[in-house]
Amino acid sequence: MKTKRAISVYAAMIITAGTLAGCSGADSAITVISREDGSGTRDAFTELVGISDDDTDNTVETAEISNSTAVVIQSVIGNENAIGYISLGSLCDEVKALGIDGAAATAENINNGAYKVSRPFIIAVREDISEPASDFTEFIMSSDGQAIIEEKGYISVSDKGTYTPSGSGGTIVIAGSTSVAPVMESLADKYKELNSGVTIEIQQTGSSAGITSTIEGACDIGMASREIKDSEIKQGLISTVIAMDGIAVIVNKENDISSMTSEQIKSIYTGEIVDWSEVLYE
Amino acid sequence: MNKCKEKLMHGIFLVCACISAAAVAMICFFLFANGLPAIREIGTADFIFGQTWKPLENKFGIFPMIIGSIYVTAGAIIIGVPTGIFCAVFMAKFCPEKIYRIMKPAVELMAGIPSIVYGYFGLMAIVPAMQNIFGGSGKGMLTASVLLGIMILPTVIGVSESAIRAVSDSYYEGSLALGATSERSMFFVVLPAAKNGIMAGIILGIGRAIGETMAVVMVCGNQSILPDKLTSGIRTLTANIVLEMGYAADLHRDALIATAGVLFVFILIINTLFSILKNRSSDQ
Numbered sequence: 278m279k280t281k282r283a284i285s286v287y288a289a290m291i292i293t294a295g296t297l298a299g300c301s302g303a304d305s306a307i308t309v310i311s312r313e314d315g316s317g318t319r320d321a322f323t324e325l326v327g328i329s330d331d332d333t334d335n336t337v338e339t340a341e342i343s344n345s346t347a348v349v350i351q352s353v354i355g356n357e358n359a360i361g362y363i364s365l366g367s368l369c370d371e372v373k374a375l376g377i378d379g380a381a382a383t384a385e386n387i388n389n390g391a392y393k394v395s396r397p398f399i400i401a402v403r404e405d406i407s408e409p410a411s412d413f414t415e416f417i418m419s420s421d422g423q424a425i426i427e428e429k430g431y432i433s434v435s436d437k438g439t440y441t442p443s444g445s446g447g448t449i450v451i452a453g454s455t456s457v458a459p460v461m462e463s464l465a466d467k468y469k470e471l472n473s474g475v476t477i478e479i480q481q482t483g484s485s486a487g488i489t490s491t492i493e494g495a496c497d498i499g500m501a502s503r504e505i506k507d508s509e510i511k512q513g514l515i516s517t518v519i520a521m522d523g524i525a526v527i528v529n530k531e532n533d534i535s536s537m538t539s540e541q542i543k544s545i546y547t548g549e550i551v552d553w554s555e556v557l558y559e
Numbered sequence: 560m561n562k563c564k565e566k567l568m569h570g571i572f573l574v575c576a577c578i579s580a581a582a583v584a585m586i587c588f589f590l591f592a593n594g595l596p597a598i599r600e601i602g603t604a605d606f607i608f609g610q611t612w613k614p615l616e617n618k619f620g621i622f623p624m625i626i627g628s629i630y631v632t633a634g635a636i637i638i639g640v641p642t643g644i645f646c647a648v649f650m651a652k653f654c655p656e657k658i659y660r661i662m663k664p665a666v667e668l669m670a671g672i673p674s675i676v677y678g679y680f681g682l683m684a685i686v687p688a689m690q691n692i693f694g695g696s697g698k699g700m701l702t703a704s705v706l707l708g709i710m711i712l713p714t715v716i717g718v719s720e721s722a723i724r725a726v727s728d729s730y731y732e733g734s735l736a737l738g739a740t741s742e743r744s745m746f747f748v749v750l751p752a753a754k755n756g757i758m759a760g761i762i763l764g765i766g767r768a769i770g771e772t773m774a775v776v777m778v779c780g781n782q783s784i785l786p787d788k789l790t791s792g793i794r795t796l797t798a799n800i801v802l803e804m805g806y807a808a809d810l811h812r813d814a815l816i817a818t819a820g821v822l823f824v825f826i827l828i829i830n831t832l833f834s835i836l837k838n839r840s841s842d843q
Contacts, residue, residue: 308696313781314614315806333616341696341792342781344802348682355687356696455805483805485812508809 317502321396337548365523376536446474453487453500597813634704643715722756
């Protein structure tokens, strides 16, 4: 009975708010943009903000779904009322990243724990890893590799010593998450400078596809922006966290809001808040 | 010597012919070998008629996607077919030679533009226009229908034009001789005579629309819900596969392959219709 009343009061509030806002009310209806089911970014975001609980993802069904960071950014640039989320490292000047619970989305705030929406970047290899691939992972975890990770706006996780080029040669094939790929490309470029005999091929296929091809032996290193599943570890994979990445909640530059509580973000993504006026005047 | 050559070439042609047949057979095998066990595990009725697609919670209902594919294709037909047929009529009968020399290559070029480019065009041009007209995000059924309507034009125009040209001139002239105007002769004599060819063009267009992926995924919003209005977002079967394939594992992955199997059955039905029509027109 109580819930029923709460719902009717809430409905009345929406109707009143809608009437007060008049015709322009429809113009500021929030366009919620999410990623597809299974995306590492979505997994991390819904869990960290509390949109999913007990493995149930409560993202509102009317949320628009994009399958790449680029399309999310493009949609937010093109729509004043849109809200989306992307990897912090992919953030560009054409959109605005919201502060969450009073902390701006910066690497520093992730490091000191003030900005809570962050997730690990993972690489997975088989036990019988090839010589050059093993050397490359050593480079990633060295202070030289971690410096590149920080330079790209991610958070370093390891402080093993400097890397000494082994002069190894051969081909390394890396496949997986589109979120990890940009930083992996920078790492590969630097590594190729140090070891001229190595060719590195990076394929952006998505976390799961990358892991699967690592298990099957089609590539040497798999990249994932989510935790490795137990079923995958059983098939003989070793996973390593190479960096931490924040998830930035982005809105159009015309939007007046610059910060929200994680509770508000959760309400927007679960469909409890449907109009920007409910956020602005709260 | 010559006989030897003859035999060798015979063999080469046979191998070439087998490659395409083998490819289809292998795709068929792959789709059903992976898809059928998944469908059995999910339950046929739950899979085809289930209305919730939440793969991470083991809810695999593709009914919204089937409806989405059908709606978007229907929308594309409503927009693309009349435009295409009128364009074909114009190009076949009323078009001055000068314009034809520009129009024909333009239409052919349309068919060659990669679908991702159409998608980008949709995202940059049609989506903002829809935002201005209807408000909201601008992505949805109507936007996808308009874009697909444009994309099927070259197929519809090309096939319809050759069908109209194939109608013997005596039909048109006979109608004129009986006192009909040029337009009336065209629409009530020549077009009905070219009916089968035009239908074939439309069916090919449907095939293209239902199978289109990259362009649609960028403009349809991709919500797996049953649409309640023209501007509401939808997800097509193809979009479902391309969206989640990169991240899917285990049963989720197999369910996506099963989705492809359902799509394959749709395409089979469309192609069967096409060949029935073709046979009928060659019988005449």
